[in-house]
Amino acid sequence: MKLIKHLFFVFALVALVCSCKNENKKASTTSTVDNAGTNTTERSGQAFIEDDEGTPNCLQIAIGSPDHKTLVAAVQAAQVENALVNVGPLTVFAPTDEAFAALPEGTVENLVKPENKATLSDILKYHVTPGNLSTSILTKLPKLGQANNQDVQIEVIDGKPVIGGANIIASVKAGNGIVHVIDKVLLPPAKDE
Helix, strand or coil: CHHHHHHHHHHHHHHHHHHHCCCCCCCEEEEEECCCCCEEEEEECHHHCCCCCCCCCHHHHHHHCCCCHHHHHHHHHHCCCHHHHCCCCEEEEEECHHHHHCCCCCHHHHHCCHHHHHHHHHHHHCCEEECCCCHHHHCCCCEEECCCCCEEEEEEECCEEEECCEEEEEEEEECCEEEEEECCCCCCCCCCC
């Protein structure tokens, strides 16, 4: 797992270096006069590119968290990284390592096997919903449609949303939505055959 994580960071570093590579483009400004007679300035070139990646996306937040190693390993095993880095906005419910450890013994080890990739992918997508849903918004909804095309129920207990039986213990804004740290792994209901 450490090798996969290191390879991911090496790939990200190479991508960053390649994206920053100077292709001899010079920054320039062009002054024009619009129809109203106002002088406007257009800026072009690499020097005027705005950084729109200043806030980490949902996957980067999970990777950077010491409490989500199992989640990151599961995401990589199921190859569903795109579900967490899409433009969004996304709401991601991120179970802690303790939440995964509370599953019956051998469950995680069994799920990360290549032959169980589809099942693991379904479980992980059950933790993602479209939209940037704060806890206050979640308290007003009876259920959410998840990325695996199933619904998860929401209860409000003591004024706080409980998602499929999981409590939200922290929330982190992401560049493509929000990550709610939860204390339980959400397991989708059995699909009708």
